[in-house]
Amino acid sequence: xxxxxxxxxxxxxxxxxxxxxxxxxxxxxxxxxxxxxxxxxxxxxxxxxxxxxxxxxxxxxxxxxxxxxxxxxxxxxxxxxxxxxxxxxxxxxxxxxxxxxxxxxxxxxxxxxxxxxxxxxxxxxxxxxxxxxxxxxxxxxxxxxxxxxxxxxxxxxxxxxxxxxxxxxxxxxxxxxxxxxxxxxxxxxxxxxxxxxxxxxxxxxxxxxxxxxxxxxxxxxxxxxxxxxxxxxxxxxxxxxxxxxxxxxxxxxxxxxxxxxxxxxxxxxxxxxxxxxxxxxxxxxxxxxxxxxxxxxxxx
Amino acid sequence: xxxxxxxxxxxxxxxxxxxxxxxxxxxxxxxxxxxxxxxxxxxxxxxxxxxxxxxxxxxxxxxxxxxxxxxxxxxxxxxxxxxxxxxxxxxxxxxxxxxxxxxxxxxxxxxxxxxxxxxxxxxxxxxxxxxxxxxxxxxxxxxxxxxxxxxxxxxxxxxxxxxxxxxxxxxxxxxxxxxxxxxxxx
Numbered sequence: 001x002x003x004x005x006x007x008x009x010x011x012x013x014x015x016x017x018x019x020x021x022x023x024x025x026x027x028x029x030x031x032x033x034x035x036x037x038x039x040x041x042x043x044x045x046x047x048x049x050x051x052x053x054x055x056x057x058x059x060x061x062x063x064x065x066x067x068x069x070x071x072x073x074x075x076x077x078x079x080x081x082x083x084x085x086x087x088x089x090x091x092x093x094x095x096x097x098x099x100x101x102x103x104x105x106x107x108x109x110x111x112x113x114x115x116x117x118x119x120x121x122x123x124x125x126x127x128x129x130x131x132x133x134x135x136x137x138x139x140x141x142x143x144x145x146x147x148x149x150x151x152x153x154x155x156x157x158x159x160x161x162x163x164x165x166x167x168x169x170x171x172x173x174x175x176x177x178x179x180x181x182x183x184x185x186x187x188x189x190x191x192x193x194x195x196x197x198x199x200x201x202x203x204x205x206x207x208x209x210x211x212x213x214x215x216x217x218x219x220x221x222x223x224x225x226x227x228x229x230x231x232x233x234x235x236x237x238x239x240x241x242x243x244x245x246x247x248x249x250x251x252x253x254x255x256x257x258x259x260x261x262x263x264x265x266x267x268x269x270x271x272x273x274x275x276x277x278x279x280x281x282x283x284x285x286x287x288x289x290x291x292x293x294x295x296x297x298x299x300x
Numbered sequence: 301x302x303x304x305x306x307x308x309x310x311x312x313x314x315x316x317x318x319x320x321x322x323x324x325x326x327x328x329x330x331x332x333x334x335x336x337x338x339x340x341x342x343x344x345x346x347x348x349x350x351x352x353x354x355x356x357x358x359x360x361x362x363x364x365x366x367x368x369x370x371x372x373x374x375x376x377x378x379x380x381x382x383x384x385x386x387x388x389x390x391x392x393x394x395x396x397x398x399x400x401x402x403x404x405x406x407x408x409x410x411x412x413x414x415x416x417x418x419x420x421x422x423x424x425x426x427x428x429x430x431x432x433x434x435x436x437x438x439x440x441x442x443x444x445x446x447x448x449x450x451x452x453x454x455x456x457x458x459x460x461x462x463x464x465x466x467x468x469x470x471x472x473x474x475x476x477x478x479x480x481x482x483x484x485x486x
Contacts, residue, residue: 013428018459044473045422049375050415053397056321058480062422065472108479110472154376159388168381194340194376201437201446202410203344206372210340239450278457 005129008075009037010066010089010119012082012231013045018239019082019231021275025260026081026122028273032264033130033138037079040069046088049198056095061108063092068113078119081260083156083230087163089119094162121156123229123259124165127173132180140268142182146225146290148262149188149218150174151237153195153230168192174229174259181266186221190214195233200240208247211236215244215252224286225255227262234258238280255283265291310359314399318356322395328385329353335379335389345369349379349389356396365400371408373397402484413440423477426467431460 015023030037047062067089070078080086096102096115106112120128126135152171160168169192178185195214196207214237218226228234238256245252257279264274265287271277276284319326329350336348346368347355355364370393379389406412417436421428438446454460467473 013422014430016427016465017430017461018454020459042426042467042469044426044467044469045428047422048418048428050418052375052394053415054401054419055398055480055484056394058476061476061480062473065469065476107483108476110475154374154378158377159380159390194374194378197374197376198414199372199374199411201434202408202414203372206341206344209343239453242453243449278459280453280457 004036005034005125006036006038007120007125008040008070008073008078008117010040010043010046010070010078010080010085012080012085013048014082014231014235018235019258021278022081022231022234022258022260025258025264025274028269029260029263029267030122032267032269033126033135035125035130038073038075040066040073040078043069046085048084048088052088052091057101057104057108059088060092060095060101060105063088064096064105064113065109065111067092067115067117067119068109068111070117071114072111076117077125078117079122079125080119081122081229081231081258083121083153084232086119086121087155090162093117093119121165121229123156123173123177127166127176132176135177135263136180139181139266141266141291143178143262143266143290144182144184146183146262146287147186147221147223148178148183149186149221149223149226150178150191150259151188151214151218151226151228151233152191153228153233154192154197156229157192174227177259178227178262181262183262186218186223188218188221188223190217195230195236197232197236200236204240204243205247207236207240208244211240212244212248212250215241215250215254218254219252223254224290225257225283227259228256229259241281253281255279255281255286257283311361312359314361314364315356315359317399318392318395321398322388322392324387324392326353326357326387326392328387329357329383330385332384334382334384338378338382340376340378341369341372341374344372349373349393352393352396353387353389356392364396365403365405366407368407369393370397370400371406371411410441410443413437416440419477421464423474424470425464426470426473427465429461429464431462432464 051059196210199206261274336350
């Protein structure tokens with residue numbers, strides 16, 4: 001690593017609740033890698049999907065309140081683990097590049113936002129600022145033998161003109177990270193297909209169909225685990241897996257981990273810092289079998 | 301497949317408004333169908349996304365705004381990413397959803413209620429309180445059994461706090477909503 005990496009950190013609401021383990025493991029691996037995450041004091045919800053279905057200025061203002069806070073901290077770059085937060089924060093900045101839109105947004109805020117902050121996903125800074133080679137050097141427990149299906153979710157990379165990261169149809173950032181950890185990365189054809197998003201509550205049938213397809217594709221490839229990068233995707237695939245099985249008459253038992261949890265294991269962090277116990281489908285037996293294979297490289 | 305009768309009323313204001321609010325040139329859509337081909341939600345849509353684009357071109361306001369598709373689009377950005385003419389199709393869908401909301405069309409009540417409960421929660425606390433959100437949804441829809449099967453899986457893991465975590469600046473968040481509403485009324 002050439003220079004100190006330091007970013008304002010936006011955890012997102014689910015990081016305080018249903019995706020606690022994502023927040024926890026993100027903080028743990030960044031710390032282990034020497035990446036400083038500076039908490040944003042009193043950050044608020046970005047509005048997620050519900051806000052942009054009501055109005056684009058309202059949605060941007062809810063994001064901009066946070067961006068203005070980051071700006072006043074003197075930070076140029078913010079990172080977030082959550083793709084939904086990411087998309088809202090980036091879309092707000094993108095649209096506020098137009099003066100007329102910016103004025104409308106600022107008219108809703110207590111403190112105006114000057115649009116100087118760039119937001120990236122944690123995944124993006126890991127591959128672009130730290131680098132997969134650097135990560136590989138830090139691995140003490142390679143995940144050799146673990147077959148993983150890398151699942152990005154739909155909006156981490158799309159639309160490309162807003163997200164400006166990786167390939168919108170066949171992103172490789174997560175594949176590269178997992179390969180650096182020593183895992184066997186499967187070519188997952190549905191890596192950017194939608195999981196059913198927030199329809200789990202109001203229209204379970206949608207999640208059963210779309211997430212069911214994802215589970216089926218991963219199982220069909222012989223994956224040991226699905227690796228997720230989005231709290232909503234992870235929740236649909238893991239917490240709702242039994243609902244999905246019931247609806248579709250399937251019997252999947254597929255652990256769905258956050259990539260940061262696997263990174264933590266490969267970096268030799270203790271399990272309790274990674275929240276593995278918070279997953280519904282327990283991955284520990286499968287992980288133990290893979291991690292304890294004898295032929296792993298010596299830690300020299 | 302639904303047939304669109306072009307002799308029925310053409311609402312020019314509607315076309316202009318969608319165009320203005322979405323900042324997209326709707327005339328660029330030549331019905332290649334790429335958006336529909338990639339849309340993961342076509343199986344629940346009443347009107348596929350390419351036909352939604354055609355309806356708006358044809359100025360068929362009532363039909364477009366009453367489509368259930370508007371409430372079932374997750375904004376997964378497949379259509380926008382794949383449009384050969386660089387139309388931000390998801391944004392057009394979003395804008396029609398805004399209009400449908402304003403004009404009282406909500407053909408997927410459960411979905412709209414869920415989103416409303418989400419926004420109410422963040423307006424109140426500054427952040428979303430997940431447990432409260434689901435409770436509000438159950439109360440407002442009467443769907444008592446919503447996700448009760450998930451509770452025994454979630455609660456022991458401490459992932460679902462029982463009490464909201466109000467932020468200090470929650471009034472600032474509330475004021476964003478209030479200013480937005482005042483602006484919309486004027």
